[in-house]
Amino acid sequence: MTSKKVVELFYDVASPYSWLGFEIICRYKNVWNIDLKFRPAFLGGVMKGSGNKSPAMVQKKFLYMGKDLSRLTDYFDVPLQHPADPIGVIFKKGSLSAMRFLTAVQEREGGNTKAEQVSRELFLRIWNEDKDITEPGSLSEAAVKAGLSESEIKELLELYTSPKMKDKLRSTTQDALDYGAFGLPLLVCHVNSKAEVFFGSDRFELMAHCIGEQTNTEQHKQINK
Numbered sequence: 658m659t660s661k662k663v664v665e666l667f668y669d670v671a672s673p674y675s676w677l678g679f680e681i682i683c684r685y686k687n688v689w690n691i692d693l694k695f696r697p698a699f700l701g702g703v704m705k706g707s708g709n710k711s712p713a714m715v716q717k718k719f720l721y722m723g724k725d726l727s728r729l730t731d732y733f734d735v736p737l738q739h740p741a742d743p744i745g746v747i748f749k750k751g752s753l754s755a756m757r758f759l760t761a762v763q764e765r766e767g768g769n770t771k772a773e774q775v776s777r778e779l780f781l782r783i784w785n786e787d788k789d790i791t792e793p794g795s796l797s798e799a800a801v802k803a804g805l806s807e808s809e810i811k812e813l814l815e816l817y818t819s820p821k822m823k824d825k826l827r828s829t830t831q832d833a834l835d836y837g838a839f840g841l842p843l844l845v846c847h848v849n850s851k852a853e854v855f856f857g858s859d860r861f862e863l864m865a866h867c868i869g870e871q872t873n874t875e876q877h878k879q880i881n882k
């Protein structure tokens with residue numbers, strides 16, 4: 658049996674393309690021979706550290722993104738809807754607390770299952786329900802929906818603002834930057850001791866080719882249903 662190839666997904670719930678990348682790789686993880694590692698990172702830190710700026714700050718890109726995302730939503734069957742005030746949601750409210758919370762979920766669990774569920778609930782809140790993801794009450798609601806117990810949530814609410822979680826998120830974001838990130842999502846495939854880095858949710862064909870797998874969007878989009 659061939660050993661599983663490690664694939665890291667760096668993502669931030671404030672990034673709609675991260676949601677697409679997240680859902681697509683979650684579908685493929687069920688059919689590809691990969692060991693998927695979630696790496697919750699902070700997009701603001703990636704932008705700052707790489708000297709880039711969000712495409713939402715360039716008017717033409719922002720307009721194009723709106724159309725592009727609507728088409729992708731339909732194609733990939735991910736229920737993305739634009740919040741009423743995207744700029745306020747992305748830049749004013751931001752995702753720092755949510756990403757620290759996810760860091761804590763992953764740290765506490767030492768695995769992926771709960772991180773996947775809580776990430777999905779946070780993506781849904783921001784990109785489908787137009788709900789807050791900054792307040793402790795909002796994080797707690799997402800965790801309840803993800804199936805976490807009352808005692809787990811209580812522990813997480815104590816943990817996520819700790820210096821340890823702040824440092825962990827900072828170091829994950831630095832890992833993304835060290836791989837050359839200038840935006841998210843970032844997928845890193847480890848093949849023959851080499852890291853192959855892909856930016857965006859639109860590089861799955863190339864990624865599959867690189868790790869010796871195949872893509873089939875129509876078939877695989879049914880997998881998580």
Ligand SMILES: N[C@@H](CCC(=O)N[C@@H](CS)C(=O)NCC(=O)O)C(=O)O
Pocket residue numbers: 671672673674675709710711712839840841842856857858859
């Ligand atoms: N073409 C990529 C675009 C991804 C993208 O625009 N991501 C945003 C965050 S939502 C970003 O970090 N952009 C940086 C840049 O475009 O320079 C895709 O389809 O996923």
